[in-house]
Amino acid sequence: MLDIAIRNGRIVDGSGLPAFIGDVGIKDGRIVRVGRITEEATHTIDAAGKVVAPGFIDPHTHFDAQLLWDGAAKPAIEHGVTTIVPGNCSLSLAPLKAEHRMKLVGMFNQIEEMPLKAFKEGVEWNWETFDEFVTRIKKDLSVNVAPLVGHSVLRLWVMGEESMKRCATADEVQAMQKLLAECIEAGAVGLSTSYVDMDETLQPVPSRYADESELDALCEVLSTHDRVLQIVHEFYDADLTVARIDQLAALSLKHGITTTLSPLFVNADDNGAVDKVMKRVKEQMAAGARVWPQVQTRPIDISFCFEVPSLLFIRLPSWYAIMRFGSHEDIVAAFSDPERRPALIAEAETEQMNPLWSRLVLRQVQTDANQGLVGKSLADIAQARGTGLVETMIDLSLEEDLQAHFLSADMGHNDNAKVGALLRDPNVHIGASDGGAHILSFSTYGDTGYLFSKFVRDEQALGLEAAVKKITSDTAAIWGLHDRGLLRAGFAADVTVFDADTIGRGPEYYVQDVPGDGSRYVRDATGVDTVIIGGAVAWSEAAGYTDARRGQILPT
């Protein structure tokens, strides 16, 4: 007797081979047969007219904190995602000494725009080591987690405050090697580092103080355990990106490791930058290195209100300073002050920034008086009021007690032809969703659905089987998740059943479900029918989330 039989589905098995009609049998958490199945099952899923595929794998997330209060990483699973990789960009929640907790929270708040209150009210800090953290999250896990360990966190553990001031000594490097090995033995899939991020005081994060020899030594450890190196590079500059690719290629060849860099964007003023980067990736891959650039599927949409700091304002020092370091009252005072207000407006109304203001749309308010303006552009509202763009943005924010939310849509990565070509490139790794981060700036959920709706159906940039392969077996192979990503007998039973004609992402909306009365932007899935993780239904369109807790720490 099988546990689950999925019958009459269109099997897209993750290999990239053509789909076929068949059944999938599951028992004891494993796929036991793919083909025609006559055996009875405790639970049968009729997949007629639907695609049966391996569960999707999201390789770039920051669900680290959310996993402490939500082992399903909602809403990732309902988008067909069965495995997530948190701990990117040099930041993980372990290993972490008690005295460094608030420092790390500050970095998460600054870099990943995670609310401080969510950490204060949603997290019971009862771990220090990586093993203790993994033990903690395993208790309530629906989704599979392949956690990275952050380089900044390793440095903080070994060097304390000095990690943000200098290179490590030989002894400290050795201590980091030992610590990294312990993390890997406890379940880490690899190491993440950052070359761009700044902490909550706008100082470089600890990983940026690591010299070449330190990273080389840590890669030795990755090599011993066959683990992955992830970096966030200077993605805004093609030459620096190419240099990082060269650096990663040298590490990959020397240590025999897989490396990945994220994100790679197609900017509006691309001028051949992506082509230059991809040319180098292909050269390095052809030379035998493993250097995987991660490309996200969705265009860049950013929302903001002045209640929380937004990286959108980081080039406006006075604005960013009050958003970053000021209280609600400080911001209201600055916007109302007859001297500071015009100075702020003057700083913002520049040739570089004016296109942003004219692109903004008012997406959400709290007063009845302004409800009629929701959905209108800031330019139209300003014209109707006879005020300037920035002045209008300030006025609306004051009228809404800083709860006026503005949307800047399609800011970049929206050249569908170029993005589609990248997504089908065999040297590109689809990822970089940032799931679980930037929760008040944009929804990081639904990138997998968008891959199918935009780039398989609308743009026809890649076929169904190729798209599934990209986010299942390719991802599993890159990350060394050896029993994932394919519908094959003996593989883990992580399965997503979906309608190829309707899978997509719903509209972005605002929901209050973060600890500490916090909010975030999310998207629902469309066209996903059933998601099976570890041989049990974790979510279905009909019944929603189940009580199944079959998520594992990967690789096993």
Place this chain on the structure above:
Amino acid sequence: MSQPLPAARSFTRPQPNDDWASIAARELPDVPAEDAVGMLQSWNFHVFMRPASASGNTILPSDIIFLEAPAAEG
């Protein structure tokens, strides 16, 4: 084992306590010191133009420091 390809645009990585002068002396020994520093700074605006870190140095140990000008467009 495969050999790494030569860098697309030549660069170096800082050594502990490096500053512009020490990198210039090491990497551009045949160029007069002041000129070498000026060249390095002009090729590395991403480092030269940013605020100094808490250590007082704009150069971080993890930085890419280019040793030649960018290739001409086209």
